Amino acid sequence: MRGLSSERAPVPQDPAGASHPAHPIPFGRTPGSNGLAAGAHAVMTGVTRIFGSAVHALGPVDLELRRGEFFSIVGPSGCGKSTLLDVLAGLSAPTDGTITFEGKRVRGTVPDGVGVVFQEDASFPWLTVRDNIGFGLRRAGFRGPEAEDRVRHAIDFMGLNDFADAYPNQLSGGMRQRVCIARTLVMRPRLVLLDEPFGALDQQTRLLMGDELLRLWRASGATVLLITHALDEAAMLSDRIGVMSSRPGRFIEIVETGWPRDRTSAIAAEPAFGEVTTRLWNTLREESLKAMASQRRVAG
Amino acid sequence: MTRAGIQRLLITAAAVLALEASCRLGYVGRATMIPPSEMLAELVRLMGTDGFWSQIGFTLRNILAAAVAAMVAGFAGGVALHALPRVRRAVEPLIASYYALPFFVLYPLFIVLLGMNALPIIAMGFLYAVMAMVTATLSGLDRIPPVLRKVGRTYRLDRVQDALLIQLPAAGPHIFTGVKLALSYSVTGVIGA
Numbered sequence: 239m240r241g242l243s244s245e246r247a248p249v250p251q252d253p254a255g256a257s258h259p260a261h262p263i264p265f266g267r268t269p270g271s272n273g274l275a276a277g278a279h280a281v282m283t284g285v286t287r288i289f290g291s292a293v294h295a296l297g298p299v300d301l302e303l304r305r306g307e308f309f310s311i312v313g314p315s316g317c318g319k320s321t322l323l324d325v326l327a328g329l330s331a332p333t334d335g336t337i338t339f340e341g342k343r344v345r346g347t348v349p350d351g352v353g354v355v356f357q358e359d360a361s362f363p364w365l366t367v368r369d370n371i372g373f374g375l376r377r378a379g380f381r382g383p384e385a386e387d388r389v390r391h392a393i394d395f396m397g398l399n400d401f402a403d404a405y406p407n408q409l410s411g412g413m414r415q416r417v418c419i420a421r422t423l424v425m426r427p428r429l430v431l432l433d434e435p436f437g438a439l440d441q442q443t444r445l446l447m448g449d450e451l452l453r454l455w456r457a458s459g460a461t462v463l464l465i466t467h468a469l470d471e472a473a474m475l476s477d478r479i480g481v482m483s484s485r486p487g488r489f490i491e492i493v494e495t496g497w498p499r500d501r502t503s504a505i506a507a508e509p510a511f512g513e514v515t516t517r518l519w520n521t522l523r524e525e526s527l528k529a530m531a532s533q534r535r536v537a538g
Numbered sequence: 539m540t541r542a543g544i545q546r547l548l549i550t551a552a553a554v555l556a557l558e559a560s561c562r563l564g565y566v567g568r569a570t571m572i573p574p575s576e577m578l579a580e581l582v583r584l585m586g587t588d589g590f591w592s593q594i595g596f597t598l599r600n601i602l603a604a605a606v607a608a609m610v611a612g613f614a615g616g617v618a619l620h621a622l623p624r625v626r627r628a629v630e631p632l633i634a635s636y637y638a639l640p641f642f643v644l645y646p647l648f649i650v651l652l653g654m655n656a657l658p659i660i661a662m663g664f665l666y667a668v669m670a671m672v673t674a675t676l677s678g679l680d681r682i683p684p685v686l687r688k689v690g691r692t693y694r695l696d697r698v699q700d701a702l703l704i705q706l707p708a709a710g711p712h713i714f715t716g717v718k719l720a721l722s723y724s725v726t727g728v729i730g731a
C-alpha cells in the first residue's frame with residue numbers, strides 16, 4: 239500500500255517517545271491509530287477553490303496523505319496554501335472536487351479527529367493559558383482529573399509552566415502560538431493541520447519546536463500536514479514535501495525524503511539533507527522565474 | 539494620592555475659588571450664576587427638605603430603567619444589524635447622524651403619548667443612550683478576528699455555542715464600553731428631560 243515509501247529506511251517499531259525517555263508523553267497516543275498503518279488517510283481529488291468569480295486561488299489539486307506520515311507543503315506566498323488547508327479541514331467548501339477523510343466525504347463541517355493550528359494568532363484573549371488549552375476538552379465533555387492531567391502535561395511540554403494562569407496578551411507571539419498548538423494537540427487529533435505555525439518564532443526556537451513537533455508526531459501516531467515557507471524546515475521534518483506553483487496553486491513536485499521515522503533536526507548535517515533542500519530550491523526557483531516571466535508578458 | 543492627583547485637586551480648587559471670587563466681585567452677574575458657596579448652601583437646605591430624597595430616588599430609578607432598556611435594545615439592535623448587512627448599509631446614515639437629532643422636540647409628544655409620569659423621561663434617556671449601545675455592539679462584532687470563528691468551527695460548536703463562547707467574549711471589551719456609555723448617556727437624557 240505504501241508504494242513509493244517502500245525504499246525508505248526501516249521504521250522503528252516502538253516510536254512512542256522511546257528515544258526520549260527523559261520527556262513525558264503529554265498528548266498520549268491518538269486512539270485508533272498506531273501511526274504505522276498503511277493507506278490513505280485524507281484524499282483531495284481535483285479540488286479547486288475560486289473566490290468570487292475572479293480569484294482562482296487553488297487547484298486543481300490531487301493529494302493523498304498517507305496514514306501516519308509527516309507531509310509538508312512549501313510554495314510562494316499567496317499561492318493558496320492556507321486555502322488548501324481550509325478546504326481540506328472542511329472549513330470552506332471547494333468550488334470543485336472532493337475531499338475524503340478516513341473514507342468519509344468532508345462537507346461543510348470539520349470532521350471529528352481533525353485538528354488545526356492556524357497561521358494567525360488564534361488564542362482566546364479572554365481565557366488564561368490553562369483555560370485556552372482546555373477549551374476543546376471542555377467542549378467535548380471531558381472534565382475531571384483526566385482532563386486536568388492532559389492540560390497540565392501539555393502546559394509542561396510546551397514550556398508554559400510559568401504562564402499557566404497568564405492571559406495571552408501577557409505572552410510573546412511565539413508563546414501564544416504554543417498555546418494554540420497545545421490547545422489543538424490535547425484533543426489527540428488523528429490528522430493535524432498546521433499553517434506556518436512557527437512563522438512568529440526566531441530561528442533557534444523554530445529548530446527546537448521542530449524537534450518537539452517530530453516527537454509529538456512519533457508519540458501520537460497522527461498524520462501531520464505542515465505548511466511552511468522555510469525549505470530547510472520542510473526538508474528536516476517531513477517524509478514527503480509537496481511543492482506548489484504560484485497561484486492558482488497546484489503541486490508541481492512531490493519530494494520523498496526517505497528519513498527514518500526516528501529522526502531529529504540533526505538530520506540537517508547529513509549530505510542527503512542538502513540534496514533535498516537543493517531539489518526543493520531548484521523547483522521553486524524555476525517556478526518563480528516562470529511566474530515572473532508570465533507577469534512581464536501580461537504587463538508588457 | 540499620586541502627584542498628578544494632588545495637582546488635579548489643586549487646579550479644581552483654584553478654579554472654584556476663582557469662580558466664587560468673580561461672582562462675589564460682580565464680574566459675573568447673579569442672573570447668570572449664583573456663587574458656588576450659595577449653591578452648596580442651597581443643596582444642603584434641599585437635602586433637609588422632605589421630597590428631596592424621593593426625587594433623587596425617582597431620578598435614579600428613571601436613569602437605571604432608561605439605561606437597562608437601552609443596553610438590551612441596543613445590544614439586540616447591534617446584533618441584528620451585524621447579521622443583516624443590507625439593512626445596516628441602509629441605516630448607516632441614520633446611525634452616523636443620530637446624535638445630531640434634536641430629541642427634545644419629541645419630549646412634548648412623549649408626554650402626550652405616554653402621559654405625565656416617568657415614562658416620557660425614561661423614553662428620553664433611552665433615546666440618548668440606545669445608539670451608543672448599538673454602535674459599540676457593532677464595532678465589537680466587527681472586530682472579532684475571523685480566525686476565532688474558524689477555531690470555533692474546528693471544535694464543532696453550533697451557532698449558539700459559537701455566539702456565547704466565542705463571539706460574545708471576543709466582542710466583550712467593546713460591549714462593556716457600550717454599557718458604560720449607555721449609562722452616562724441615559725443620565726444626560728433623564729436629567730435633561
Ligand SMILES: Nc1ncnc2c1ncn2[C@@H]1O[C@H](COP(=O)(O)OP(=O)(O)O)[C@@H](O)[C@H]1O
Nearest residue numbers: 289293295314315316317318319320321322485
Ligand atoms: N476570502 C477570500 N476572498 C478572496 N480572495 C482570497 C480569500 N482568501 C484568500 N484569497 C486569495 O487567494 C490567494 C491564496 O491565498 P492563501 O491561501 O491565503 O495563500 P497562502 O496561504 O499560500 O499565502 C491569495 O491571492 C489571496 O489573496
Ligand SMILES: [Mg+2]
Nearest residue numbers: 319320357433
Ligand atoms: Mg497562508
